[in-house]
Amino acid sequence: MSSTTGVRPAAETTGSRGPVSRRRRGSLTKRVFGKHPLGWLLSAPYLIFVIAVFAYPLVFAAYISLHDYFFSAPGATVDRPFTGIDNYVTALTDPRVLRSFGNVGIFLLINVPLTVVLSIVLASALNKVVHFRAFLRVSYYVPYVTASVAVVGVWLFLFNGGGLVNSLLGPLAPDPSWLINSAWAMPTIALFVTWKQLGFYILLYLAALQNVPKELYESASTDGAGAFRSFFSVTVPGVRPATVLVLLLATVTGANLFTEPYLLTGGGGPDGASASPVLIMYQQGIQQGKPGYAAAIGVVLVLFVLVLAFLQYRFASGKED
Amino acid sequence: MAIRHRVPGQLTRGQSILRGVVLFVGAVVFLFPFYYMVIGSLQASPDTSLGGAFPNPGNITGENYVAINSRVNLFQGLLSSSIFTGGVVLGTVVFGLLAGYALAVLQWRGRGATFALALLVQVVPFQLLMIPLYVMIARNYGLADNYLGMILPFFINSTAVVIFRQYFLQVPKELFDAARIDGAGDFRLLWQVAIPLVRPALVTVVLLTFIGPWNEFLWPFLITKEASMQPLAVSLANYISTVAASTANPYGAMLAGAVVLAAPVVVLFIVFQRYFISTDIGSGVKG
Incomplete structure (x- = not known):
């Protein structure tokens, strides 16, 4: 962000010196839109897109959540009474909804620390390697670029009752099996998502590692720090901005969880043990035709993400001291 | 190294x-x-x-491939996925490039705010917008079972806008100044100077944009009822969740479908792996 400002003002001042440019700056469009009104024209499609697909729906979601909203045919005028916070009260007293938020909590507790630790370790190992670099990088991000729907198929095959994982574990295999066991269903989903997204976070950390000054490693080793010591006192603090970003993105991914509980555990089973808020939104809003109720869950979910993101930012970026 | x-x-x-x-x-x-x-x-x-x-x-x-093809029309699914993905890639390359150019090279009021917006949009939990978007697109505009409705929420990838901006920022400003002195207009400048210089960014952006719609499940699942409109990810998911149990070798057919869905992306990323590198992706999210 800082790079947008501070680069151009010099050009602005030199430009205003000549009489020609002074006349130009006086024109109305330039005063309203800035030096290059064309910038507005070129960005207009993107801005319209963001307003139509993000800004307006956000406001619309809040509106729907405050009404007894229901679906109707295009063009039909129907009465959708204002109901205040009724939808929120119903949502927050529904044990299924509360459980789904708890499930996301379990998911984040497993997924976020595992993601941060594994991706930082693998990225810094990969950063120093000379041979097979491209091969290793590609193999790490292949799960990230592949459709969830496709890899879910293999995980079902691996983790079903008689699957390869259980036949390797033998008597140690949980009974009932992973995805139909209410204690293991959510951790298995968390593990799946960690595995699937890790490659992307490794790329983010690899980019961050390029910005850690080499001199810091040299001075650390002059002070007698070994490889492990310099990992903790140079690498980890050096990539802190990336860690804040990874925490934020992993939390947003967790809040968005839908495909995995829908397919891996057959719709959030067993008995709601792996239901996510988005899955409940789909079931209540689209299947049961209660969009107001589903929109209220969505608004609560966003507030939940905002609070988590703020806390992570405070603690991970070290701003509190 | x-x-x-x-x-x-x-x-x-x-x-x-x-x-x-x-x-x-x-x-x-x-x-x-x-x-x-x-x-x-x-x-x-x-x-x-x-x-x-x-x-x-x-x-x-090879029976499993025949079995899955008899339940899910693989060709039709791949065609739908391609139209959906093609629309998004086209929208992103055309309008994302224009926005990225405007953000990096031109000076206009609201530029900083637009860039901040492009970063912010990337952390909005998209699924929250599922209900309002469904009401708007499927109900109010009647675009269910329509490629336009499928493409619309993904039309311009914000990460791509930020990546284009990053590439344009790296082009020396003197090049643009020299072209202007030579009398090149704004559009010639964009078409003949700027775009040829950021060609590598195009490959990166196409790769990054491709995986979004190709792998997307929830949105096309919501707005398609007709089997012939469904992208392969949706029809395969429907097969996994409903029909799989009733077939002789459910896993074999399911995995055959998964291979068909995964193969194009995996091949694409292996062939063009040198364009999908850490610094681009890092700057795309962080700005």
Whole structure:
């Protein structure tokens, strides 16, 4: 962000010196839109897109959540009474909804620390390697670029009752099996998502590692720090901005969880043990035709993400001291 | 990677070996499910023992691909996925490039705010917008079972806008100034100077944008009822969640479908892997 400002003002001042440019700056469009009104024209499609697909729906979601909203045919005028916070009260007293938020909590507790630790370790190992670099990088991000729907198929095959994982574990295999066991269903989903997204976070950390000054490693080793010591006192603090970003993105991914509980555990089973808020939104809003109720869950979910993101930012970026 | 001279505190031999082992085990963990996907899709009867992880000439068949194709029209699914993905890639390359150029090269009021917006949009949980977007697109505009409705929420990828901006910022400003002095207008400047210079960014952006719609499940699942409109991810998911249990070798057919869905993306990323590197992706999210 800082790079947008501070680069151009010099050009602005030199430009205003000549009489020609002074006349130009006086024109109305330039005063309203800035030096290059064309910038507005070129960005207009993107801005319209963001307003139509993000800004307006956000406001619309809040509106729907405050009404007894229901679906109707295009063009039909129907009465959708204002109901205040009724939808929120119903949502927050529904044990299924509360459980789904708890499930996301379990998911984040497993997924976020595992993601941060594994991706930082693998990225810094990969950063120093000379041979097979491209091969290793590609193999790490292949799960990230592949459709969830496709890899879910293999995980079902691996983790079903008689699957390869259980036949390797033998008597140690949980009974009932992973995805139909209410204690293991959510951790298995968390593990799946960690595995699937890790490659992307490794790329983010690899980019961050390029910005850690080499001199810091040299001075650390002059002070007698070994490889492990310099990992903790140079690498980890050096990539802190990336860690804040990874925490934020992993939390947003967790809040968005839908495909995995829908397919891996057959719709959030067993008995709601792996239901996510988005899955409940789909079931209540689209299947049961209660969009107001589903929109209220969505608004609560966003507030939940905002609070988590703020806390992570405070603690991970070290701003509190 | 430049040649590094060994300084004290650099990895010892043992530590280097440990690092190699960690990286190799990581690669196996990431790749094995893909290998197993292919093996499983070729098994005549599912073999979940350890031996089943190795190809067994007596148990190999192409039947599963025929079986999945009889339940899910693979060609139709791939065609739908391609139209959906093609629309998004086209929208992103055209309008994302224009926005990225405006953000990097031109000076206009609201530029900083627009850039902040492009970063912010990337952390909005998209699924929250599922209900309002469904009401608007499927109900109010009647665009259910329509490619336009499918493409609309993904039309311009914000990460791509930020990546284009980053590439345009790296072009020396003098090049644009020189072209202006030579009398090039704004559009000629964009078409003949700017775009040829950021050609590598195009490949990166196409790769990054491609995986979004190709792999997307929830949105096309919500707004398509007709089987002929469904992208392959949706029709395969429907097969997994409903019909799989009623077939003779459910896993074989499921994995055959998974291979067909995964193969185009995996091949694309292996062929163009040098364009999908860490610094671009890092700048795309962070700005």
